[in-house]
Amino acid sequence: MKNKYLMIYQQLVDLIKTGELKANTLLPSEHELKDQYDTSRETIRKALTLLSQNGYIQKVKGKGSIIIDVNKFDFPVSGLVSFKELAEKMGNTPKTVVHELTLEKPSDFIKQQLKLNNKDQVWKVVRTREMAGEKIILDKDYLVKKYVPELTEEICEDSIYNYLENELDLSISFAKKEIIVVEPTEEDRELLDLDGFHNVVVIKNYVHLEDASLFQYTESRHRPDKFRFVDFARRSHL
Numbered sequence: 001m002k003n004k005y006l007m008i009y010q011q012l013v014d015l016i017k018t019g020e021l022k023a024n025t026l027l028p029s030e031h032e033l034k035d036q037y038d039t040s041r042e043t044i045r046k047a048l049t050l051l052s053q054n055g056y057i058q059k060v061k062g063k064g065s066i067i068i069d070v071n072k073f074d075f076p077v078s079g080l081v082s083f084k085e086l087a088e089k090m091g092n093t094p095k096t097v098v099h100e101l102t103l104e105k106p107s108d109f110i111k112q113q114l115k116l117n118n119k120d121q122v123w124k125v126v127r128t129r130e131m132a133g134e135k136i137i138l139d140k141d142y143l144v145k146k147y148v149p150e151l152t153e154e155i156c157e158d159s160i161y162n163y164l165e166n167e168l169d170l171s172i173s174f175a176k177k178e179i180i181v182v183e184p185t186e187e188d189r190e191l192l193d194l195d196g197f198h199n200v201v202v203i204k205n206y207v208h209l210e211d212a213s214l215f216q217y218t219e220s221r222h223r224p225d226k227f228r229f230v231d232f233a234r235r236s237h238l
Contacts, residue, residue: 005046008037012047016056016067027057027065097135098156099191100126103145110142113206113217121145125156128191131226135193138200138221147215171210178204181224188221199224 015021028036033044048065051057057065106114106122114122122142129137141160143151147170155163164170184192184200194200200221207216 004037004039005043005050008033008039008043008047009050012051013054013056021067023067025067026063027051027067029064095130096157097128097130098125098153099128100124101151101153101156103151106142110217114142114144114214116144123148123151125151125160126191127156134223134226135191136223136226138188138191140219140221142217144215147209147213170215172207173210173212174208176206176208180204192221192223194223197223197225201227 012021012027016023021027027033027048030041030044030048033047034041037044048057048059051065052059055068057067059065102124103121104124106116106120110116110122111120114120116122122144125139125141125143127139127141128135129139143160148164148168151160151163161172165172180202181199182202183198184194188194188200192200201224203218203220203222205216205218205220206214207218208214
């Protein structure tokens with residue numbers, strides 16, 4: 001069969017995705033796969049190369065091919081994407097639970113993050129994100145009221161960005177991001193499923209509109225096993 005390596009590749013992908021071939025274990029050797037699929041070593045090598053290129057295995061010299069944990073969500077470091085958009089792209093249905101939606105006078109800390117004055121008000125939104133019954137993200141959003149006059153629990157359960165862009169006609173342009181790893185707070189432990197985890201990955205977003213107005217500060221607190229933060233970098237000489 002001319003494209004037998006593609007068939008072998010897809011079968012191995014399916015076994016990895018279903019967990020029959022477990023993450024962080026060694027894939028069967030080239031010799032074992034050659035016998036299993038009754039094919040040439042060259043065909044097996046083509047299938048393994050494709051697995052490596054698409055992020056399913058890591059070839060380790062002297063050991064073989066280690067299976068990479070694929071049950072993670074790729075969050076683009078340099079992009080602006082909502083959790084709903086990310087989950088839908090991956091074919092998953094997320095559940096969002098709104099724990100708090102209040103219009104309030106900002107604390108000194110939030111005032112500083114959003115460069116606000118004493119007259120400004122902010123919407124505070126606290127949400128957890130569930131995938132497959134596990135609470136894996138705690139989002140804490142602060143949106144400046146003068147840019148977002150109204151906000152409802154229904155909007156927060158669905159997609160705030162969808163509402164801002166399609167209902168309020170706001171043009172969200174860019175964000176400054178900061179990524180840190182910290183010990184979980186009491187709130188993290190209360191609202192997330194963190195049994196056995198001693199750290200959370202926090203992404204701080206300072207989000208700007210097209211006219212460069214800073215309108216949102218977010219702390220997105222992630223359980224570390226379910227995400228990998230990805231970017232594309234090209235080397236340039238300074």
